[in-house]
Amino acid sequence: PDAEFFPDIGKIAFRSDAGPAETLVFKHYNANEVVMGKTMEEWLRFSVCFWHTFRGTGADPFGFPTLIRPWDDGTNSIENAKRRLRAAFEFFSKLGIKYWTFHDRDIAPERETLEETNKDLDEISDLALELQKATGVKLLWATANLFANPRYMNGAASNPDAHIFAYAGAQVKKCLEVAKKLGAENFVFWGGREGYHTLLNTDILAEQNHLANFFKMAAAYKKKIGFTGTLLIEPKPKEPAKHQYDYDAMTVIAFLKHYGLEKEYKLNIEPNHTTLAGHGYEHDIVMASAFGMLGSIDSNTGSPDLGWDTDQFPMDIKNTTFVMKTVIEQGGIQPGGLNFDCKVRRESTDLKDMYIAHIGAMDTFARGLKNASKLIQDGVLKNLVKERYNSYTTGIGKKIEDGTATFEELEQYILEKGNPHAVSGQQEHCESILNFYI
Template sequence: MTNFFDGIAPVIYNPTSDSDLAFRHYNPDEMVMGKRMEDQLRFAVAYWHSFAWEGGDPFGGRTFERPWYPQDNMANAKLKADAAFEMFDILGQPYFCFHDADICPGGSNFAEYKRNLEEIIDYLAEKMEGSSTKLLWGTANMFTDRRFMSGAATNPDPDVFAWCAATVKSCMDATLKLGGQNYVLWGGREGYETLLNTDLVKERNQAGRFLQMVVEYKKKIGFDGLILIEPKPQEPSKHQYDYDVNTVYSFIKEFDLEGEVAMNIEQGHAILAGHSFEHELAMAAAFGILGSIDMNKNDYQSGWDTDQFPTNVPEVALAYYEILKSGGFTTGGTNFDAKLRRQSLDAEDLIAGHVGAMDVCARGLKAAAAMLEDGGLEAARDARYAGWDTDVNKAMLTSGTLESIAARVEAEDINPQPRSGRQERLENYINRFV
């Protein structure tokens, strides 16, 4: 046990409270589209930002002081786990997520790393026995250590590829042991800076074979969860092979992994790719690969991935609209890949950040459900494309040729005029709910 969260009571739903540490909108038992709110949202705490991050940024080092610093020994790793589960209990979060590097020190070689990982996994398993919090997903950090400076599975050095394979095997074993419901691959450095020293065909083939190995091993060990890829553009590598949903989907198809791999989509990464969050979610749903999400937001003035807690209800509502429309989460959930500002030093700040984010997501979820139940947005979309419902226009797509279509245009004197997209009306419609 630690004393880091001493004096902070479990957070409860109290819509009339004036406390910073009370839920005003997140009521786990409230029914939303046939499910409890908790079961629709499936919240998870990100171990890395909440407990491993030390408050640094590209221009300055550590600002936080935590009882489990320095994070270079197993005793402090266990102290960090104690604090994590204390926070899970305070928030009532049903899930958490981790990278291997978040939960234990790496060691001087692979054997020491594996011993440390196995020891902390046993400790986490003991903690989970006394907690209602489960593991949403695990993953391996293959981007921080200097050995990954030229990539992980895409590295030109086969020894790095081998290290990555051994690491992912260990992390998949750990995820299975803890009952994790998914396994995530985030290729943070799977990309390149310049073609002058890069064989991109070779690197893509390495990445594709690596992913095939992951799927093969999943089946061998009987892991029933989803394998998820998390796309991210440009940062940290200049040209990322996992740039966005479309890019990853083409990769999945190229290496015959349809039905085997889905997506973990982050709001901040979508913005960095020049998309909206709802665009990436809608594309993944269209391809049948929407698995889970990392919920956060970027500072729109900074231009880099600031991983802040979500505060924008309209944005969140549009995201959950696409999720609910696609049928909602199965094994996936809402992981708060979000961190405090580096000036927010106190334990209460960490609780308050999650409380506010959970309330924002609850408001967004309810707004999304209300819009779907009202049906106004779908009706407007259907009306805009209604012309395609006629037999003649259906046939134009299924059996038409350029010659037959041209002949019809001349025969019927087709002379189309533009029609309003009514965007402002639809924006006003959404604002009725948020």
């Protein structure tokens, strides 16, 4: 049988009475506990991402790798790739997480030619399929790594060179096929280097036209092969590029609507990207949901005083309460999920830190779920909001709501009714209500 990669760690237990230093048990996440008619597992749909947790090395722009894993011999061999995959599935199982996500180039090595690369990807994805069946872990989404190879340094689908665009298309084609084979419930596009570094050398309209054509080809090929997962675009404002075309939720929505793609794609929102774009933590999740475009969530966090993507594990209970409030209000995030697109700090070098980080984040989300469900079920905030907009349900307000009012009618209304008076927004009252649940 397979070697155990984490011999010192068993299946992570739920023990609500565990003490502060016991960070290798769940104190709040209880997979089968029912909240508002669904289990925690059904609401939260956590996934582990392979690239951070099994390919992350701890290298940063100022330092060499720190995360040395005993199963990884550092080679590019197919055996090493398989060992990593088996370690991953052991990790998923012990953690009790039912989904995973991957980048094609991270699960399988890149070779000299596309054919050879694809062949290795076939072999690795065969093993992945086998491990999925054996463990019951499913694929939340797959994605193609269109940014790490030097060929993509000036973009993939927005590259000035059509040859590189073609390579990106060929790569995504294969990756969609693999996604189908593994039963992926979604497929994500993160526009790593789709953007510009300087406007001086860039034709931003041509680049976005090409990018749109790429997305059209992907949607067409998805249908052709009968892949039924949702296609998702993940916004990010900058880094590695100075400006990325998928800046934030509304920018992507503008792009999709401009090119007639809004029926084919939804959004995968990462809050660390949202805050880098200058918004509040939950803003893009709420905004995407309001516009019917929220498909999945990369549940991580940054540090508000840092200007780059730190991909930290989400540990703030207020933040997770906000996220789960939106998720509950839209009836769940399926077929999307909460993907832990986060990495242990490069200083967290123990194997157990991998578990502790995920467990801490899962507990934080479980608390967020419980808080949000109480908040919603009590209805205090909801009623306050409903009351606040009540004037739009009758009379002139109803006509405004319906879009049938005219400026002449509005003027007439004021001439008759006189000046309106402002009403308290009660922000601190609302904040105090929220704190009741946290």
